[in-house]
Amino acid sequence: MMLNRKNTGPTGRLASLVAVTAAAALALTACGGGSGSTGGSSSSAAGGGGGDLKITFIPKQLNNPYTDVVLGGGKKGAQEAGFGSSQVVGPLEASASSQVSFINAETQAGTNVITIAANDPDAVCTALGEARSAGAKIVAFDSDTNPDCRDVFISQVVAKEVALIQTKLISQQIGGSGEIAILSATANATNQNEWIKFMEEELASNPAYKDIKLVAKVYGDDNDTKSFQEAQGLLQAHPNLKGIISPTTVGIAATARYLSTSAYKGKVALTGLGLPNEMRPFVKDGTVKEFALWDPAQLGYVAAFAGKALIDGKITGAEGDTFTAGELGERKVEKGGLVIVGPPTVFNADNIDKYNF
Amino acid sequence: MSETTSTSTAPAPMADSTKPLASEPKGKTGAARILASRDAVTIYALIAFLLYAAIAIPRFASPVTTGFLLLDVIPVLLIAMPMTLIIVTGEIDLSVASTAGLTSALMGVLWAGGMDIWLVLAISLLAGVAAGMFNGFLIAVLGLPSLAVTIGTLALFRGLALVIIGDNAVANFPKPLTAFFTSKLGGTGIPTVMIGVVLVMIFFGVLLHFTPFGRGLFAMGYSKEAAGFVGINVARSKFWLYVGSGAVSALAGIYWTLRYTSARSDNASGLELAVIAAVLLGGVSIFGGKGSIPGVIAGVLLIGTLNYALRLARVSDVVLITVTGLLLIFSVVAPSVGAAVKDWRHTRRVRRSFSQKAA
Numbered sequence: 001m002m003l004n005r006k007n008t009g010p011t012g013r014l015a016s017l018v019a020v021t022a023a024a025a026l027a028l029t030a031c032g033g034g035s036g037s038t039g040g041s042s043s044s045a046a047g048g049g050g051g052d053l054k055i056t057f058i059p060k061q062l063n064n065p066y067t068d069v070v071l072g073g074g075k076k077g078a079q080e081a082g083f084g085s086s087q088v089v090g091p092l093e094a095s096a097s098s099q100v101s102f103i104n105a106e107t108q109a110g111t112n113v114i115t116i117a118a119n120d121p122d123a124v125c126t127a128l129g130e131a132r133s134a135g136a137k138i139v140a141f142d143s144d145t146n147p148d149c150r151d152v153f154i155s156q157v158v159a160k161e162v163a164l165i166q167t168k169l170i171s172q173q174i175g176g177s178g179e180i181a182i183l184s185a186t187a188n189a190t191n192q193n194e195w196i197k198f199m200e201e202e203l204a205s206n207p208a209y210k211d212i213k214l215v216a217k218v219y220g221d222d223n224d225t226k227s228f229q230e231a232q233g234l235l236q237a238h239p240n241l242k243g244i245i246s247p248t249t250v251g252i253a254a255t256a257r258y259l260s261t262s263a264y265k266g267k268v269a270l271t272g273l274g275l276p277n278e279m280r281p282f283v284k285d286g287t288v289k290e291f292a293l294w295d296p297a298q299l300g301y302v303a304a305f306a307g308k309a310l311i312d313g314k315i316t317g318a319e320g321d322t323f324t325a326g327e328l329g330e331r332k333v334e335k336g337g338l339v340i341v342g343p344p345t346v347f348n349a350d351n352i353d354k355y356n357f
Numbered sequence: 358m359s360e361t362t363s364t365s366t367a368p369a370p371m372a373d374s375t376k377p378l379a380s381e382p383k384g385k386t387g388a389a390r391i392l393a394s395r396d397a398v399t400i401y402a403l404i405a406f407l408l409y410a411a412i413a414i415p416r417f418a419s420p421v422t423t424g425f426l427l428l429d430v431i432p433v434l435l436i437a438m439p440m441t442l443i444i445v446t447g448e449i450d451l452s453v454a455s456t457a458g459l460t461s462a463l464m465g466v467l468w469a470g471g472m473d474i475w476l477v478l479a480i481s482l483l484a485g486v487a488a489g490m491f492n493g494f495l496i497a498v499l500g501l502p503s504l505a506v507t508i509g510t511l512a513l514f515r516g517l518a519l520v521i522i523g524d525n526a527v528a529n530f531p532k533p534l535t536a537f538f539t540s541k542l543g544g545t546g547i548p549t550v551m552i553g554v555v556l557v558m559i560f561f562g563v564l565l566h567f568t569p570f571g572r573g574l575f576a577m578g579y580s581k582e583a584a585g586f587v588g589i590n591v592a593r594s595k596f597w598l599y600v601g602s603g604a605v606s607a608l609a610g611i612y613w614t615l616r617y618t619s620a621r622s623d624n625a626s627g628l629e630l631a632v633i634a635a636v637l638l639g640g641v642s643i644f645g646g647k648g649s650i651p652g653v654i655a656g657v658l659l660i661g662t663l664n665y666a667l668r669l670a671r672v673s674d675v676v677l678i679t680v681t682g683l684l685l686i687f688s689v690v691a692p693s694v695g696a697a698v699k700d701w702r703h704t705r706r707v708r709r710s711f712s713q714k715a716a
């Protein structure tokens with residue numbers, strides 16, 4: 001405090017000027033690298049064709065293991081589809097408005113295809129509109145935007161199938177009756193909420209599930225610590241809980257970690273959508289019997305090919321359009337500009353070692 | 358602001374010496390003082406970075422940048438204005454982002470409930486004022502510490518927002534209104550809403566620098582007791598500052614909602630730290646008593662430009678937050694280091710002058 005009250009003489013001014021310049025210089029060095037490759041984002045020059053076509057992936061957030069696999073597939077797809085360069089940019093936190101400034105920067109950078117997993121279907125709309133009027137094609141993947149704001153939406157699988165497989169798995173694991181809870185990502189995540197809606201409908205309408213009672217829905221915000229604490233809270237608040245469905249890879253891993261070290265291990269069932277590499281130890285130690293997921297790499301892969309098809313004018317996003325997604329073969333655009341990647345896979349102790357993502 | 362070097366730092370033995378220390382430099386005055394002040398340094402840094410970005414980053418120098426960049430910084434710019442005044446008095450308001458979120462949630466619910474949009478906006482603004490009055494009551498009337506109170510209301514207002522709107526998001530605001538909030542003034546790229554933002558900046562700038570109320574805030578920042586003795590109504594000043602902060606936070610909440618066309622409970626979360634960082638970078642002392650509105654505007658724009666430019670150059674966000682963090686630490690540490698060096702030289706000079714006398 002005293003230090004701060006003292007008069008800052010010429011030396012002080014000089015020092016702060018030097019400091020600011022130093023920080024700026026640091027930024028400059030970072031910029032220099034940025035044009036080539038920096039951190040998580042790297043540009044890959046395709047071997048042949050493609051020319052100057054640029055594709056950018058904007059995931060919900062960076063540094064999420066699931067996202068990394070999706071983007072790995074996206075990079076591969078972009079290269080095979082013939083894009084000159086592919087970029088990954090995105091926020092560190094999955095909040096609704098954080099993606100907008102990235103879309104703006106891409107608009108200005110003249111990117112040809114923006115591939116986005118929206119944190120909020122509407123918050124990104126204005127920015128995407130500006131990108132489109134600047135000539136960019138918009139491919140939504142993983143989590144849809146408002147349909148008016150994009151050309152096509154690449155969906156993992158039919159949302160209903162994902163929901164049904166999770167309700168089926170939990171029913172099998174708790175023997176068809178008892179209390180269950182859902183631990184989801186953020187309260188506004190479009191895909192999670194759609195699955196939860198289908199799960200609730202299925203639990204209410206299917207007589208096979210009449211003894212299963214959904215007692216709580218909690219949100220871990222796709223944050224490991226928060227999910228862990230929410231799982232802990234769930235089991236404390238509902239002593240009769242028999243099962244948890246976590247339709248998010250961060251949530252299911254955190255919950256499994258909590259269960260595996262608690263007295264509930266083996267007693268409370270856990271299923272949902274998880275990454276085999278993250279869930280392997282918990283399947284092997286008996287915390288988790290079975291969980292599901294599609295191959296996320298295919299999602300990014302198909303998205304890249306859809307982007308190329310849009311630029312080439314092969315598809316417009318209208319129902320019935322078809323395009324070839326590299327080694328995955330032909331994909332069809334369904335009603336509402338929807339492109340389905342494939343059915344979900346169920347992982348258990350028998351098959352989990354065959355997958356590496 | 359107006360410290361002179363000698364009064365407090367001169368040692369007591371000076372009393373027996375009739376001659377002043379000849380080599381002791383005097384504090385700068387007038388234009389020289391303003392041109393070399395702490396906030397002027399931020400302004401120079403901003404100009405330097407703008408020049409660099411315009412040259413080195415492709416596509417940076419265009420009206421499109423102005424538009425996108427300003428649209429991004431407007432919420433921070435708005436809230437930084439009352440925050441500057443509050444920090445100058447040596448207090449803090451951490452509840453600003455939650456107030457904005459609360460406003461956003463309220464807007465969503467009222468609009469979805471079928472209320473007229475102008476009435477919705479008026480009620481939301483009043484809600485912000487009420488939130489500010491609540492803070493002001495606890496801090497000014499009950500005399501509780503602002504840090505504790507606003508940490509509490511940070512959670513409380515965010516909680517209320519969740520109670521009001523829950524997990525829902527309301528998006529169907531009137532198209533002409535949301536379009537207005539992203540519209541630009543002709544080909545300049547300057548967003549139309551900047552007119553309102555500039556009015557807010559002028560209001561708080563004049564209030565702080567050209568009114569007795571503003572001078573009183575600086576006095577409070579140095580010593581609340583002393584300010585009270587010279588006739589400044591400390592409690593009343595504080596109360597109105599928090600009301601102002603609540604009102605401006607509500608404006609930021611309304612802007613956020615209509616710009617992103619999405620009313621949600623988690624809107625603007627984390628914004629309070631961005632605002633405080635920008636205010637400190639703009640040369641305001643966290644201990645109070647020092648700071649200026651032009652410096653803060655430069656601070657906000659410097660962080661905003663840095664963010665935008667690095668994003669345009671596709672620098673990863675990890676690097677970006679590290680750079681802004683380092684910049685902030687340097688900007689706070691550098692003047693203190695400078696002051697310490699100066700102090701050391703002063704002491705040495707005094708010692709030398711005494712040893713000469715003794716000889």
